[in-house]
Amino acid sequence: MGAEGEASDATVFEYHEHDGVVWARYEGGAVRLGFLVGTRQDDRVHFRYSQLNESGETSNGRCSTTISTLPGGRLRLDEDWEWEWEWESKPGAGTSAAEEISPG
16 A cells, blocks of 8 residues: 555455445454445446544545456456545545455
């Protein structure tokens, strides 16, 4: 995550998708608990998120994500929460990437 983000390599996201609706629960690292909900169209996901950090502070915002497929079939999510997709509850913006964990 960018300089203002709280998610890290220790943050685990569990994504779900049905009929273009996307939602996830996540936690780990500085994030005690987080949720996101949004929509997917082709390889783009737009969502809003809300999370609680280990200090008891809440944050929320919105993000635009591009989905790609890595060698071996795992998914990669490249997230852009810069200027127009910035935090709503505190200043900050950035980019991040998440990769699917191989089963087993």
